[in-house]
Amino acid sequence: MSRRAAFRAGLVLLVPLLLFVLLAYGIPFFGVVEWSVTEPTFGFTQYVRLTQDPLVLSVFVRTFRICAVVTVCAVVGAYAIAYLWVRGTPLQRNIAEFCILVPFWISVLTRAFGWLALLSSRGLINTWLQSIGFVSEPLTLVRNEFGVIVGMTHFLLPYAVFPIASAMRNLDDRVLMAARGLGARRSRVFWTVFVPMTASGVLGAALIVFVFALGFFVTPAILGGGRSVMIAELVYLRMFQSIDWGLGAAMSVALLLIVGLLAALMFRFLKPAGLVR
Template sequence: MILPSAIALGREFAGARFQIAPVRGLSVQDGLVIGSVLVLIACYLLPLGAVVALSFLVPVPGIGNYWSIFQNATVHAVVGKTLWISSLTVGLTLLLGYITAYALVQAGPVARKLMLAGVLLPLWISVLVRNYAWIALLSPGGIVNSILIRWGWLDQPVSLVRNSFGVVLGMVHYMLPYAILPIYAQMARIDSTLPHLARSLGASPRQAFIRVFLPLSRPGLAAAAFLTSIMSLGFYLTPAMLGGGKTVMVAEFISIQVTETLRWDIATTLSTLLLLVTGALVWRFSHLLELATAKPKT
């Protein structure tokens, strides 16, 4: 008797339509939002808060860590190299990204699809695999050196990795899709007849591009600059692998202070300063994006 009753009860439950009953005073949507906020606080804000707090507490409470950072010649060298490599990387990425995006807009449908596939393909490959590929290509015994020596352009192999050149090349390769896509999205929205109209009014092709097309593509360029600038400051794996310990940037330097020298004061202070710089860049670029996308008043 018990088994048939249980089967009947199971069928009754299986055919029933269930609804999540909201907690008194809270809807399901409110619960999901609160849960997401709690996860964000636990996994993101609390660790960041702990890093900031440690920068003022270890080893002695106060602002001594920040004062010592500004007097540390090694930190100055690392920060200077980071800013130089980041600026060079962002500039090259924006230049190559703009040229590629412009070629995408001008290409036919079939060529555009193939080019977009080529742009998106690196995003499906692990950055670790890409870095190893660059090492295999550019090392003294790699393919590039072998070809250059065979063609007579080099007498002996040169190292194109484990230096600043390899780091910049790897970073540009990684960030190119993030520059191309927003620039292309903005260019695709531009009326293709506008440059032709400018030329019909007497403008040269160069003037039509500089005075018509380039200003209209500015929002996409600003978005690409924002993404690449933020990413370039926090690069860790690519400089560590392609720099070979000779080109140390801020993120790798912080890792060394935590895992090798155990200088938590330097690590947390630099992390806090990097967080402040990143926040300032986010605020500044957000303001520039608002100006770039603002409609002119009539």
Template sequence: MGRIGSNGNGFAYVLPLAVVMVIAFNIPILLMLRISVAPSWTLANYLHLAQEEAYLKVLLNTFKVAAITTVCSAVLGYPLAYWMTWLSPTGRLVAIAFVVIPFWVSVLVRSYAWIVLLGNAGLVNRALLSLAVIDQPIGLIYNELGVIIGMTNILIPFIVLPLYAAMARLDRRLLQAAAALGGSDFQTFWLVFFPLTRPALAASALLVFISAIGFYITPALLGGGRVSMIANVLDVLINQVPSWELAAAISAVLLAASVALYALYRRAAAYSGM
């Protein structure tokens, strides 16, 4: 056993996982790509997607919602990660726990929780009505706003944790040197701290965006069928129409976009040391 590990670089240990990955992941992807050019190995399905305005609108809407979600996650996540770095060790542990604990709750449960909070008879609308801020319930769900709120809530840990790790590794002596040279707190942050953490922010934002373009449950529940995204259209094409060839073509486009974005993410992550 030791000889296999030393001479074969542990290949015997990796082989079972490699077989599972090939059978459960790579082969289905190849089959999907084959179906996307069915039945006669042509690009007819891709041409149909390019010519059909409805599918283009769904693709654009998916990327728009994902982009807004990414921006919201960054705007909320960066200050939170920055604040966490200035806490005491105990405070940091507590803050990290509050960020990580939502991972233990199902996405389905968290999406339904937002319906309870943001619905017409939800806690937010009832509070606003009781305070006379509004005179009738406002639409916070079953639209893009509700989808973006739900997706931001689910994805924000993916931007907070990497940013916190990058910020915690930052040499604080650089900030002290900037302050010693006469820089104000804002100048020290904007000219020293932020540029050093910007690569980590870019890498984390790309990770959030990649995750957002494939969301299904949250847009389906909080969008109320009114917010069309790629995953929801795939559900219709596979389970209701059905049109497996078009679904495979859309999936291939989504896969290509994800791979391209992941390449950018890896480049940004390598640059930031994540």
């Protein structure tokens, strides 16, 4: 089969996928864009409000702050798990793989309520800390940013493992052996050779986690208790409680543009097709 014929066959196979994306995502998105410039009147008033409304600005700042912290925590934890999964003993690999895959079998709602049961004032953690006399009063671990960060990190950590593990598997062990042969200690080989050579996986994992975290709704709503509102939750409140469809749509469009920009950066600089080999 010639290259031109193969290209045409690929286009034919892509048509159903493109139609599905257009019907399921494209048309609704353009509807949201229309709301953002027509509700309540035609114009870009709602986008101006995004830059002037103190509440909206504070929620955007909080969202990016929480997403940044979650990204750092998830990537650091994922790096340690990926290292055991790729370079550990057979037992360590099996345990790491079990810990990576099991969370995918549990829904986000179940995980959020599980953390609520653990972190609430009468939860298992506070009850245990009080029983051993470590604290006299329950710690405030939920209905704040801490609880949101814990729940989001737990959910997103497995997603960060895969690009990091892929980068580790593609690493040429001969480079590490050469560094060891030149007299470098294991710790120096790790920090000056191993970590820099897996930096593409780390950056890819960071972008994936950050993009996913921007659109979180269920976990912040449950563990934040309305006190750590993020963008997705504020969009819901504007759409279904305040009936401010124009501003809610404008926030949705702005968030989607930010996510699209981050995804474009990932495809431009990280070449995700190479991360999943």
